[in-house]
Amino acid sequence: MSVNDNEPYVTADGRKIGGVLMEMKNITLRFGGVKAITDISFDIREGEIRAIIGPNGAGKSSMLNVISGFYIPQEGEVWYKGAPRPQMKPYEVAQQGIARTFQNIALFEGMTVLDNVMTGRLNHMKTGLLAQAIWKGKAQAEEVENREVAEKIIDFLEIQHIRKTPVARLPYGLKKRVELARALAAQPSLLLLDEPMAGMNVEEKEDMSRFILDVNDEFGTTIALIEHDMGVVMDLSDRVVVMDYGKKIGDGTPDEVRNNQNVIDAYLGVAHD
């Protein structure tokens, strides 16, 4: 099957999946004595929705943090766009076109929704300080352009009605959506979502699933997401990595993973030896 070799292919619903965009090679991450990740390798292909699942404490967020530069693994290499990535600060990773959301939401609480989304455009603001100080031509054109992108994303995620609302006042579900909007505003090559649906009700989950699919479909954005809800994962993702106790215990299409005995054991809580 083409899903597991490296040839580009077209999915059943007509989305194009390309070559490898990011590859994790033998990643090991320790916190003192705790091994959060043990020798894990997997790849993320251009245009796909890649899920990372596993029980609590399996090391999923840690993996996302390695990808986004928040954690530095003791061993292993991260390959991005066909080349090994040198050790980078999180802001440098972001500047390379990797945007993310956080498991426990990190928004600019004091800013409005629009301001938050505009902050996601910072990497696309190029005009120098002096030009901005004089506030003419180029800087203004740039501001207008960035504003347009931000507004488009706000429309896309259906949060126009709260554009000017300070984020601190929003309910949890909407905050998650604003965080997604800010990440999208960067027009990333790779979007990392840490439990985008955690703590949501059924309706909110459905909305969020639809947005994720639409983002992938319309913008062709590659997405790696962590999610606990199995139904959601099976519906959304092209391929799934399963982690347990820091180790990879499964990798493949939703169907493959669903029938993997190790995965079944981990989720049913079979005792580890």
Place this chain on the structure above:
Amino acid sequence: MSAAFLNTLEVMANGLMAGVLYALVALGFVLIYKASGIFNYAQGVMALFAAMTLVGAMEGRVPFSHLINAVFGTEVHHFGWHLPALLGIALTIAVMVFFAWVVQRVIFKHLVGQEPIILFMATIGLAYFMEGFGETMWGSDIKTLDVGLPQGGSFAIEDFTATWAAEGERYYGMYIDNLDMVATVVAILLVSALVLFSQYTKQGRAMRAVADDHQAALSVGINLNFIWVLVWSLAGFVALVAGIMWGSKSGVQFSLSLIALKALPVLMLGGFTSIPGAIVGGLIIGVGEKLFEFAIGPYVGGATENWFAYVLALIFLVFRPQGLFGEKIIERV
């Protein structure tokens, strides 16, 4: 208008202008505190250091001349030039930016994520180091700073207000310091520039983002170190402005660094994270202490300006611990 009323008005006007200076110093604190959670004890010493550097640059003093002469047995003191004020100020700004970079690079880069009290201690160390360093660099003599700002009282205002008094009353007009008026205008310009910068530039937006949430700021590609250097540079610039105003008035000497102590009650009043708070707080304290001294001072033996601000701030602290504009503190449980 009665002469008594006019006198009160004069006291208030002078209080407002003193308040502007307090606000300026407090502003330096707020900038750094908002962006990094560091309460910068060294803000006052930074003002002193900036003013010393400005005097040194303008007078063409050789930095570290005592040290150089002691080590090499030479007798160098002056380069023999005099710089115009603007050039001296530009040079001093460059020095303050370099200072900001060094502070971030050598100290605070290594203290990221530490407890606020540790950061505070580091700034105390920095303050004492800078004080000594500044004296080694420029000597400990009292220096006069003259960047060409007008001195003395304004005759125009004196003449103009003299006509306000009611018929038959003896009134000679208000005494308003020229320098205070310049300081007020400069402070208004400075604050407006800062607000425009933080609202309308990329770096300003990044600065606000960092002040709000470090993790989120990183995730959108903001280099925290750069922003912190920027913020320390801005605080250095604000310190320079305060240093020029204060130094032109009372000379550049150690006591200049104590203006930081005046900023403390201002911050307690205005909140540590609020720029409008710093300004309004500064004005309230400036006016408050002058009025109090004027009205109550004579009955309690004077010198109330030494303590009034603190008592006012304490009373405030009891009723509104977050300050006038500070965000409400809600303990998470």
